[in-house]
Amino acid sequence: EVQLVESGGGWVKPGGSLRLSCAASGFNLSNAWMSWVRQAPGKGLEWVGRIKSKTDGGTRDYAAPVKGRFTISRDDSKNTLYLQMNSLKTEDTAMYYCATGVLRYFVWSSWGQGTLVTVSS
């Protein structure tokens, strides 16, 4: 069974950094396209970025609001996905989810429970 568990959220001041983790089980992370999706309090869903599988080159793409500040990476030995968030802004406050369809690219059939990031002074 595919399972995703996020961690690493918390409170941080504007300009600060945080690294989120998404521990995967039930499949090999290196074979999957993985995405991060966020949801500001009371708002809709927003795609953050994606990393392709190793066999598809591991390319990373990001949404414009986070490009240059956020970095997606993975540690295949730990089967864990990461989201490094730098230069955080108040508007980055949100629940952050990792999601995957494993081999189904952008059809996200599996989601983590989310981890809350609060950026505030």
Next chain:
Amino acid sequence: DIQMTQSPSSLSASVGDRVTITCQASQDISNYLNWYQQKPGKAPKLLIYDAFNLETGVPSRFSGSGSGTDFTFTISSLQPEDIATYYCQQFDNLPLTFGGGTKVEIK
């Protein structure tokens, strides 16, 4: 970026009613569209993929149709457990974008 216009933003219907939500893309996205259900405090759940395919394990009262720019999501007979917010999502082009969501309530 492809804009996804979802309507209505909220609706109230009775148990057993047929519920329809529409999603319009700002450009042709073929059938690269998914529908998700999100209950309060929970992660989204995939219901429909590629515009009309029912995800495994999802009740058959949920369905999707459409292609190009106009899409429809239908609950054929609303059940109390269907109270949630529903989102469409296009994956034809980056950045991936979602509709604004439709909150479904019981009348």
